[in-house]
Amino acid sequence: MVIALGLISGICFNWLLKQTQSRASTIKIKLSSRMKYIIAAVGLGGVFLISRFIEPSELPGVCIFKFLTGIPCMLCGLTHAFHEIMLGRFSEAVSYHPLAFLAFGAAIFFLLYTLLKAIFWKRLRSLPHFEGPLLLGLFIVFTLFWLYRIITSQLI
Numbered sequence: 001m002v003i004a005l006g007l008i009s010g011i012c013f014n015w016l017l018k019q020t021q022s023r024a025s026t027i028k029i030k031l032s033s034r035m036k037y038i039i040a041a042v043g044l045g046g047v048f049l050i051s052r053f054i055e056p057s058e059l060p061g062v063c064i065f066k067f068l069t070g071i072p073c074m075l076c077g078l079t080h081a082f083h084e085i086m087l088g089r090f091s092e093a094v095s096y097h098p099l100a101f102l103a104f105g106a107a108i109f110f111l112l113y114t115l116l117k118a119i120f121w122k123r124l125r126s127l128p129h130f131e132g133p134l135l136l137g138l139f140i141v142f143t144l145f146w147l148y149r150i151i152t153s154q155l156i
Helices: 002-021 033-053 064-069 078-086 090-096 100-119 131-151
Strands: none
Touching: 033 078, 033 100, 078 090, 078 100, 090 100, 100 131
16 A cells, blocks of 8 residues: 555656656646655655554555455555565565565665655756656556456465
8 A cells, every 4th residue: 555655656756757757748847856856755764664663454445456456466465575675575576466565665776766866956957757667667568567467366
């Protein structure tokens, strides 16, 4: 759940950034691009803090997809997996979600990237925005793996 919220906030952050860069945009957002990177870094840092200090079994299980279909979504298990990674229990993390380290690595990368963009804003302003393609690639990998697990009955 926490991981899904983190990934969704990353996608929304990317969309907000593109909206503010477009001159034809009808949405007027008052936050500077630097402030958006600060907000994203704080949000991702919060995901790591929550993953470390809050036991996932204490959180309500709120996977709407699983509630409606009875099938776990492609991100089910990542909250438990992040918690296990933060505690150093790596084999347990993989048992909750086999792509846990990919998601964890991507989250660390995005945290470092947003921190660098926020701190060294003027120097890194010309750095290309690749958040969208990277998130799309992660989405495709997770979707294909999820479909594979459904087809081979490893998920149900």
